[in-house]
Amino acid sequence: MNQNMFKLSKYIIAVVVATFFYSCGDKKNEPTDTPTSGEVNIVVDESFQQLFDNQIYTFESIYPNAKIHTKFLPENEAIYRLLNDSSKVAVMCRNLTEQEKKQFEAKNLFPICTKIAEDAIAFVVNTENTDTAFTVEKIKAMLLGSDTLWTQINKQSTLQKIDIVFDNKGSANTSYMKDTLLGGKAFSKNVFAVHSNPEVIEYVSKNKNAIGVISVNWISDSDDSLTTAFLQKIKIVAIAKNNASAAVKPYQAYIKTKEYPFTRSVYMINRQTRAGLGMGFVSFVAGDKGQLMILKAGLIPAIAPVRLVEIK
DSSP states (O other): OOHHHHHHHHHHHHHHHHHHHHHHHHHHHHOOOOOTTTEEEEEEEGHHHHHHHHHHHHHHHTTTTEEEEEEEOHHHHHHHHHTTTSSSEEEEESSHHHHHHHHHHTOOOOOEEEEEEEEEEEEEEEETTOOOOEEEEHHHHHTTSHHHHSSSSSSSOEEEOEEEEEEEETSSHHHHHIOOOOOOOOTTTEEESSSSHHHHHHHHHHHTTTTEEEGEEEEEETTTTHHHHHHTTTEEEEEEOOOOOOOOSSHHHHHHOOSSEEEEEEEEEEEESSSHHHHHHHHHHHHHHHHHHHHHHTTTSSOOOOOOOOOE
């Protein structure tokens, strides 16, 4: 072998070795998850923890090679985690705003938003409170501080300061009431937040003058033992759209017909636009099995599950 051939052979070997290691490096960086296997991080607004605990458990039971790592956090944290890629999917009670869409587009990202359910915000009071029907205007007045006293809290007429307690400062419940009902105005000083929906229920159960604001998902599944325990501690308030309307509670039928005024849509926002586990899980929740679970939980499925009946 002459010197030129020897140099050429060395060059070819070097190229082959470099290509091999480059390819190996590429494979390490390639996503390994599929729609039914692998791992994915998602963030869910704490309002929907009851519902998604069941959805995730069922999905992982059907697909044992899939692992969904879930954080239950306020809505504002969900958007932050989607933007910085620490979560691939977020569950919220609203779609992305135009400003948020622009933030994603600036990173060349185009998240897919899928509506999965209709939900509602429920108001709850202490079991000894006899005032269990309000109008929308009454709720608004209490949140703004123009109506801060109970006229009757039990069988004896008494005056007590109203306390209104939310689940979290940055939650979907807080954002909905402030932005939708109050038009962005600040809450009164008698409005405050704890850290979770169960904490709201616990606070109301121990304070006769309190009104709790929670997601109906926590008290809508009559077959769930935790729901049953919560309902023994509080009363659900009926809400009327105005003085001429009937006051109704956030039951499934009234959420469906929009007779209950504080209803909202639930979305899954997926930044993983390829066919990965994030997309697979969203498809499951939006599919027949996931939608039936939403129906059973006392919410309204975005896509009504189809039931086939054979007629003979």
